[in-house]
Structures are given as structure tokens and as C-alpha cells.
Amino acid sequence: MRVLLSTYGSRGDTEPLAGLGVALQALGVEAVVSAPPDDEFVDLLARAGVPLAPAFTSVRTWIKDKAKPSAPADFNQLATEMIAGQYEAVGAAAEGCDAILATGLMPSAAAAQCVAEKMGVPYFHASFCPLFLPSHHHRPYRYPGDPLPPEVNDPRALWDLNASAMNARFSGAVNAHRAAIGLPEIDNVRDHVFTDRPLLASDPVLWPWQPTDLCAAIQTGAWVLRDERPLPADLDAFLEKDSPPVYVGFGSIALPTTRDAAHTAIQAVRAQGHRAVVARGWANAALLDDGDDCFLVGEVNQQALFRRVAAIIHHGGAGTTTTATRSGNPQVIVPQIVDQPYWATQVAALGVGVAHDGAVPTLESLSAALAKALAPRTRARASAVALTMNADGAKTAAKLLFERIAREPAEAV
Structure with a gap:
């Protein structure tokens, strides 16, 4: 059995697929990940031992070239380009595959689904946050430029508006591509791409999925790639030298606000009498000075590092939030975009x-x-909750996929 795992997005989209790929391999499945060919993703998948089939272009290059503040985004044009590029890349990677699972940006997932339909193999969709899946228990994410009407409070009505907003953004590009390759037009892009039974790869302790007639999501738990790498010797020495420092990092968010937030965080950590470990991240954060109470790191084993700090200040991405919560240490989230709030x-x-x-x-x-996070009550609660976290989400999802594909090879979840 061969399964393609497709995504286009940041590290938070790629690393979970690496974790799922490892779990599928343990079941004897040949798993391949199609992801952006950025160096960090190449290294990540090589470390996991999961083959990489490159997506149509580097995600950092895409962001740099397309996300220009001086020019408003033409979503239809961007979606058209991504669907075409990803259809070709995913199609090449999917040769000989028995199923395709997709996540990441909507145009990329839509392209992967088109490949699955043309090949006649099962298609699965995965989400890493309940926010994006229809439910009468929560309101939908408000896309920039598509504000939710303040007079509408019924979640069901809001999810209908969400479907209309996503159609307005993506249906033109998606249906034009489908027509070009001989597939029928679809009326509801969101529900077609997400499917009626998407996999929800998030920890139920952090955000439990509640049953709803709007979506039959299957919450498997977070797909965690175990990281056994030792910390660099100089970082290990810094950690051992004194009391645990505070971690400061904003991951794959390359915004001026994150660079400024990192500088402010260093000042706040010092004001509390603590040292700091500062991650460069995509924003290329830097230290304020050459003081010996701060240490700058690049890409490191966060699973090991977070267990050895006093607290974690971060942006609130799904993966970082899960790793921070599993560490048993308290956190401060300074949310920047999308699901982070x-x-x-x-x-x-x-x-x-x-x-x-x-x-x-x-x-x-x-x-x-930070003072509130470092309080004994918060620390005790963080330690207790960490013990309840599920570390087997990838194994659960891999078993589900394996059994479903083997039992019903022509049917998706």
C-alpha cells in the first residue's frame, strides 16, 4: 500500500504529516510526503525517514513574491496559480498511490483532491484545528475582507455564510481547473474539499471536538513526530549554568510584529529576573545586546528544550501550542494571525x-x-494537564487510514 500525504504551508503543516508518515511506515505502508521544497522541510523529512516529493515551489519564495503589502492580493489569481502548480506536482508524486491525504492551504488541497478523483483513489482531508471545521458549537474563522455580520449570532447561519465566502474566494479557480481536466463543477468548495468526515489532528485535551450535524469529524489526536535529537552542546551548557530560562519564539510567522514582540519579550523576561532562550524563527529575531543572560537558537528540538525552561512565550501555532502543553511548563501566547487567538x-x-x-x-x-504564567498555580496546572495529553494521534490516524483503504479502496473517509 502506498499513500501520498500532501500539503502546502508552513512547518506546522509539514511536521504533522512527517509524524503520520512514520506511523504509516510502522504499519508497512509506503508513505510519501509532498511538501514545499524549502531546506528546513527537506531536512525534517530526511530526519523522519519519510521521502519528500517536492511541491510546486518553495513556500518562503511564494510568500516573498506574492504577499506584498503594496499590492492587494488577487485571491482568484493566486488560487489559480497554486492549483495548477500543485495539480502537476501532486499528480507526479501520486503515481502508484492507493490513496491521497491532503491538508494545508485550500487551493493545494483542492488540487490534491482533483488528482485523487482523476486517479480514482480515495481522498482524505485533515485539519489541525477545530476552528476551520463546521460546527454549531463555535463560530467560523473570519477571513480578512469577509467580516461576520454582527447582527447574526446563530452559528449555523454563520457557517452558511462561511461556505459562501469560501466559494467567493476559491470556486472560480477550483471549478475552472476542474473543467479543464474533465471533472464536474462543484457547488460548495469547502464541503467538497474538506469532505463530510475529515480527520481532525488536534489534541482533545486542548480543544475537544463536540458532535455536530454540520460535520462528522474524526478527532485522532495531534500527529506528533518524536524528536530524539540532543540539544546543541552550547545550548545545553547555557541551560545548565543557572535556573531555567524562558523560551521566546514566534515560529513561522515572518511579520514585523513578531520581531518587535521578541524584543519586548526579552525585556519582559529580564524584568522578571529570568534568562531567555530566543528562537530566530522565520522573522529572523535577534538579541537586544550581547548580554550573557540570553541565548539565540535556530532550529532545535523543541520537545527537549521546552521541558527544560521555566515558561514558553510563543505565537500560538497549533504545533507549538501542543508541544508547549505537552512539556508541562506554562506558556504565554501572543497570537498573531488565523487560528492563534x-x-x-x-x-x-x-x-x-x-x-x-x-x-x-x-x-x-x-x-x-509572564508573571501570571510563572505563578505556582499556573505551573502546577500545566504540569497536571501535560500528563493527560495523548501522544498516539499519528498512530490512531495511521491505523484508521490503513483499515479504511484496505477495506474500501474506492471510498474516502
């Missing part, structure tokens, strides 16, 4: 950390948040 809300509700109000912290606001 919602993960911040979940962390605060669980009592394992603090949600900063807004993407641009001040020294005062972040100092107050």
Missing part, C-alpha cells in the same frame, strides 16, 4: 498559560502575562 483562548481556559490581548505586546502587558 483561538489556541490562546483554549490555553487560558485550561489554566496552563496566559493569552496576551493582541499581537503587539508592551513591556507592561507582557510582564504581567
Whole structure:
């Protein structure tokens, strides 16, 4: 059995597929990941031992070339280009595959689904956050430029509006491509691409999926790629030298606000009398000075590092939030975009950390948040919740996929 796992997005989209790929391999399945060919993803998949089939272009190059503040985004044009590029890349990677699972940006997933339909193999969709899946228990994500009407409070009505908004953004490009390759037009892009039984690869402790007639999602737990790499010797020495420092990192968010937030975080950490480990991330964060109380790191084993710090200040991506919560140490989330405010809300509700109000912290606001996170009550709660986290989400999903494909090779989940 051969399965293609397709995505186009940041590390938070690629690393879970590497974890799923490893779990599928343990079942004897030949798993291949189609992901952006950026160096960090090449290294990540090589470390996992999962073959990489390159997506149509580097995601960093795509962001640099297409996300220009001076020119408003033409979503139809961007979607058209991505669907065409990904259809070709995924189609080449899917040769000989028995099924395709897709996640990541909507045009990329739509392209992967087109490949599956043309090949006549099962297609599965996965999401890493409940926010994007229809449910009467929560409101949909508000896409920029498509505000939710303030007078509408019924979640079902809001999800209908969400489907209309996604059609307005993507249906033109998706249906034009489908027509070009001989596939029928679809009326509801969201529901067709997401399917009626998507896999939800998130931890139910952080955000439990509640049954709803709007979507029959299957929550498997987060797809975690185990990281056994030792920390660099100089970082290990820094950690051992004194009391545990505070981690500061904003992952794959390359915004001016994240660079500024990292600088503010260093000041707040120092104000609390702590040292700091600062991650460069995609924003290329830097230290404020050459003081020996701060240490700058590139890509490291976060699973090992987070267990050895006093607290974790981060952006609130799904993967980082899961790793931070599993570490048993408290966190402060300074959310920047998309689902990050919602993960911040979940962390605060669980009592394992603090949600900063807004993407641009001040020294005062972040100092107050960090002080609350470092309080004994928060630390104790974070330690207790970590013990309840599920580490087998990838194994659960791999078994489900294996059994479903073997039992019903012509039917998707």
C-alpha cells in the first residue's frame, strides 16, 4: 500500500504529516510526503525517514513574491496559480498511490483532491484545528475582507455564510481547473474539499471536538513526530549554568510584529529576573545586546528544550501550542494571525498559560502575562494537564487510514 500525504504551508503543516508518515511506515505502508521544497522541510523529512516529493515551489519564495503589502492580493489569481502548480506536482508524486491525504492551504488541497478523483483513489482531508471545521458549537474563522455580520449570532447561519465566502474566494479557480481536466463543477468548495468526515489532528485535551450535524469529524489526536535529537552542546551548557530560562519564539510567522514582540519579550523576561532562550524563527529575531543572560537558537528540538525552561512565550501555532502543553511548563501566547487567538483562548481556559490581548505586546502587558504564567498555580496546572495529553494521534490516524483503504479502496473517509 502506498499513500501520498500532501500539503502546502508552513512547518506546522509539514511536521504533522512527517509524524503520520512514520506511523504509516510502522504499519508497512509506503508513505510519501509532498511538501514545499524549502531546506528546513527537506531536512525534517530526511530526519523522519519519510521521502519528500517536492511541491510546486518553495513556500518562503511564494510568500516573498506574492504577499506584498503594496499590492492587494488577487485571491482568484493566486488560487489559480497554486492549483495548477500543485495539480502537476501532486499528480507526479501520486503515481502508484492507493490513496491521497491532503491538508494545508485550500487551493493545494483542492488540487490534491482533483488528482485523487482523476486517479480514482480515495481522498482524505485533515485539519489541525477545530476552528476551520463546521460546527454549531463555535463560530467560523473570519477571513480578512469577509467580516461576520454582527447582527447574526446563530452559528449555523454563520457557517452558511462561511461556505459562501469560501466559494467567493476559491470556486472560480477550483471549478475552472476542474473543467479543464474533465471533472464536474462543484457547488460548495469547502464541503467538497474538506469532505463530510475529515480527520481532525488536534489534541482533545486542548480543544475537544463536540458532535455536530454540520460535520462528522474524526478527532485522532495531534500527529506528533518524536524528536530524539540532543540539544546543541552550547545550548545545553547555557541551560545548565543557572535556573531555567524562558523560551521566546514566534515560529513561522515572518511579520514585523513578531520581531518587535521578541524584543519586548526579552525585556519582559529580564524584568522578571529570568534568562531567555530566543528562537530566530522565520522573522529572523535577534538579541537586544550581547548580554550573557540570553541565548539565540535556530532550529532545535523543541520537545527537549521546552521541558527544560521555566515558561514558553510563543505565537500560538497549533504545533507549538501542543508541544508547549505537552512539556508541562506554562506558556504565554501572543497570537498573531488565523487560528492563534483561538489556541490562546483554549490555553487560558485550561489554566496552563496566559493569552496576551493582541499581537503587539508592551513591556507592561507582557510582564504581567509572564508573571501570571510563572505563578505556582499556573505551573502546577500545566504540569497536571501535560500528563493527560495523548501522544498516539499519528498512530490512531495511521491505523484508521490503513483499515479504511484496505477495506474500501474506492471510498474516502
